[in-house]
Amino acid sequence: MPDRAPQPVERQLPTEESRDLLALVRDMIQREIAPRAAAEEDAGHFPREIFALLSESGLLGLPYDAEYGGGDQPYEVYLQVLEELAAARLTVGLGVSVHSLACHALAGYGTKEQQAAHLPAMLGGGLLGAYCLSEPASGSDAASLRTKAVRDGDDWVITGTKAWITHGGVADFYTVLARTGGEGARGITAFLVPGDAEGLNAAAPEKKMGMKGSPTAQLNFDGVRVPDSRRVGEEGQGFAIALSALDSGRLGIAACAIGVAQAALEEAASYATGRQQFGRPIADFQGLRFMLADMATQIEAGRSLYLAAARLRDAGRPFSREAAMAKLFCTDAAMRVTTDAVQVLGGYGYTLDFPVERYMREAKVLQIVEGTNQIQRMVIARRLLGPETR
Incomplete structure (x- = not known):
């Protein structure tokens, strides 16, 4: 069954420009990404043409300086774009996050000469x-x-x-x-x-x-x-550069995780309202209603957490602890939500006819990349308690 385009999430964006940007992203998702996601993932097709389109549209350099071809968007906006892309297809959302991570060192630590020589092609010149x-x-x-x-x-x-x-x-x-x-x-x-x-x-x-x-x-x-x-x-x-990049990259993973979880919730809710058992929709049964309510709550909590960390970053304040918390909570939530989505669909959830089994498989890797969630707990504990004694 082809994936449905994700339903629009109500968002609070700071400017008219950012609202127009999100409308562009949603239109691209509807036309170019969501209709092909299931078939192309099943075939193992890398969507290089989508990344070329994203670059041409100015969406591969959103959080970077416009002087070099970036979008000059705050992380608060960039991460919500990532969430939308990941909800449609994680390969695309995560790919944009990885590309941004790869640009971080040069954008943050390169010389003016290096930035002028390389960043325009990296941010908007079709490179990945x-x-x-x-x-x-x-x-x-x-x-x-x-x-x-x-x-x-x-x-x-x-x-x-x-x-x-x-x-x-x-x-x-x-x-x-x-x-x-x-x-x-x-x-x-x-x-x-x-x-x-x-x-x-x-x-x-x-x-x-x-x-x-x-x-x-x-x-x-x-x-x-x-x-x-x-x-x-x-x-x-280099190691200091790597750590600073990972703080930002972890927020990207958190946003992608919430995107995958949101897509799974929408699929589960749609199925529950349409599936009839015992003469009524299974969405009428309290057990499923409570499960879906818990799923929605975890998603909203994760979204609030990653956005709070993004606003700290945008304000130039320390955000390492908050990035670790967001990555930890959002990816664990995505694993729970996608597993529950499979349960809501029952036997159908275990088949390739519905996308929730793919969401569950994809959610797992988000607990591992950009530092495992065990590492995130170590980062948080050190900020809370100080270094371990030996």
Whole structure:
């Protein structure tokens, strides 16, 4: 059964411009994304043409400076756009979030010359980015990464393997964290690597339980040479850059999670009002009514949490703890809501004829990416209690 376009969520947007922007996004979803989502996910089709359309429409650089082709939108607006995209198709919503994450280092820490040279193409020139932090042996413990960058004259030579890279093998550029110094966080530096760099090769995409349209692959750097002009920030500053990017990226994941949960709730509510048992709609039964009420409450609470964190970010205030809370709560809520949506549909929920089984499979990965939810709890606890004693 083709996916229905998600029903509009009542939103409070700060400007007429942002309201027009949301109308554009919803129109694009209705015409280009939702009608094809189920079939293309089932076929494992990566919608590069959709990302090209998003770039052409100015939707790949929403939170970045208009001077370089961005949309100059506050995170409060950008995240609600992400939620709408993810509700229609998570491959698209998460892909936009990953692209924004890949642009963060250059936009926040690059020189004016670097920004002028690269950001216009990254934000509105049709390019698609990826973010390379994780490795086969360093996931949550990112400071232990082993990919090395060795100085050779005016160049750096990068050697190593990155893992779990969204858009791996299809991205036009990669923001890569590599070791340039000693052990630990202080020895890591960020680089902007072209997707067609010599010596850069992608392994076959991972075979995943969900998000089959979004390629996730290992990347092998076999002596990839990049000029020092593509080093982002100072030597040894890379881990701090990575952490600042992840704070913002976690809000993107939170918004995507609420989008998936919203889509699942709408499907469950529609089914419950139409399905007849014992001579009346199953939506009349208190058990299901309470389940749907709980689902709606979790979604609204998660939305409020990620928007509160976004407003802190927009105001220039610290938001790391709130980003971790939003990522933790929203993705756990999405897992509960999508599981309950399958239950509401009963046997039909377990079939490919309805999209709720896909939503449930997709929700799981959101508890893992951009730092597992166990890591989010560690971040929150440290802000609350201070570092662990040894």
